[in-house]
Amino acid sequence: MADNDKLLDHAYDGIQEFDNPLPTWWKWIFYATILVVPIYYWDPMGIGVGPGKEKAYKQQMAAFNAAHPKTAGAYTDDQIAAFAGDPAKVEAGKAVYTRHCVACHRPDGGGQIGPNLTDDFWIHGGRPTEIMKTVVEGVLAKGMPPWGKMLKSDEVEGVVGYVQTLHGTNPANPKAPEGAKYPADSAAAPAATPQTKGM
Ligand code: HEC
Secondary structure, eight states: OOTTOOBOSOOBTTBOOBOOOOOHHHHHHHHHHHHHHHHHHHOOTTSSSSHHHHHHHHHHHHHHHHHSOSOSTTOOHHHHHHHTTOHHHHHHHHHHHHHHTHHHHOTTSOOSSSOOSSSSEESSOOSHHHHHHHHHHOBGGGTBOOGGGTSOHHHHHHHHHHHHHHTTOOOSSOOOOOSEESSOSSTTSTTSSOOOOOO
8 A cells, every 4th residue: 555545535334445546557458459449340351250251251161162062962873983983083082081981990891880881781872872972971870970071072082982992892800781782682672772862
């Protein structure tokens, strides 16, 4: 308490207080923050809130969506089947598979947490468009991530091409078959894999 401390007149419940102003350095920091306001007021892209920020966000989202497939519907069965016959795609797809898929599907595709990808049986269908759909959209509730959100279109194409090349490779100790056979055995079980229309 300095000598020039001034005791204010009022008293609350018998408690009196001094008139201590805020320190000068504190006030200057406060004024400095006010000086920054015009920057936000002009709403440049990338800073602050408002249409500028929104525009920057929309541009980034558009670029992301252009690079990442949201739905698998852009492909036909024949196109996807052809990825498996394209050595460059399969090579790139194998790298993607090694990085992102082996933990659950095993390096040889025999299955572990995820199902066996080498046998004739598919939980979500073995048609090329169905495999593509499972990879792009995932089955989050069962632990299969939606890769369309994480991989670029050409990476998805490659890895789906590579997965198709795993079919029939008969790795050791495979996970037991799950799901329905594709293609279905005979006319006796025609609806084993539902057609996916308008995907
Ligand atoms: C975190 C574990 C995990 C990772 C990583 C993972 N998967 Fe899966 N995957 C699963 C599970 C679990 C299923 C089974 C989903 C179900 O039971 O519905 C599955 C199912 C699939 C299916 C459908 C199989 C069927 O029988 O219909 C394909 C195809 C597939 N995954 C491909 C991939 C590819 C390609 C990658 C890498 C880009 C990948 N998975 C990465 C866990 C994983």
